[in-house]
Amino acid sequence: MEHKTLDKLRDVAVVLPNWRNRRSLSKYERLQCWAEALERQGGRQLSTLFRIEYAPPAERARLRADDSLLSVAFAEPRLRADGLAGDTVGDATAYFGLTERELHDITCFCHYGPTIAAEDAAAQIRATAARQRYETRPMLACAVIAASLAAGLLLI
Numbered sequence: 001m002e003h004k005t006l007d008k009l010r011d012v013a014v015v016l017p018n019w020r021n022r023r024s025l026s027k028y029e030r031l032q033c034w035a036e037a038l039e040r041q042g043g044r045q046l047s048t049l050f051r052i053e054y055a056p057p058a059e060r061a062r063l064r065a066d067d068s069l070l071s072v073a074f075a076e077p078r079l080r081a082d083g084l085a086g087d088t089v090g091d092a093t094a095y096f097g098l099t100e101r102e103l104h105d106i107t108c109f110c111h112y113g114p115t116i117a118a119e120d121a122a123a124q125i126r127a128t129a130a131r132q133r134y135e136t137r138p139m140l141a142c143a144v145i146a147a148s149l150a151a152g153l154l155l156i
Contacts, residue, residue: 027129069121
């Protein structure tokens with residue numbers, strides 16, 4: 001019997017989460033998984049979404065395109081198993097925890113034209129994930145400092 005890592009198995013099989021020890025992916029992990037799925041597509045040209053920012057909110061949530069960055073995410077079994085419901089703007093903002101502005105910057109026609117190379121989109125998503133990962137650290141540090149000051153004032 002040949003031993004393979006979980007990542008190697010994902011290349012040849014659908015790996016479902018362990019039902020006894022299920023842990024949802026963090027926001028960072030979700031974005032990284034999406035980027036990995038896109039990187040596996042290489043230079044393949046994927047459709048962008050047209051004029052996201054001009055659609056009324058209800059219509060914007062339903063926006064989608066065949067063969068798009070969002071359809072690659074939805075085709076990823078790991079993301080679907082974790083809760084990605086579909087390949088629309090609304091599904092993506094809800095699942096990935098992105099603002100509509102962040103999703104617009106990643107997927108919109110106005111930035112890239114009618115298509116974008118999957119590997120370029122993956123780089124954009126990784127940059128977004130990295131920004132978000134490090135933006136939360138200063139907030140945590142400030143919360144700890146504020147709690148320390150508050151505790152110190154209570155002791156006085």
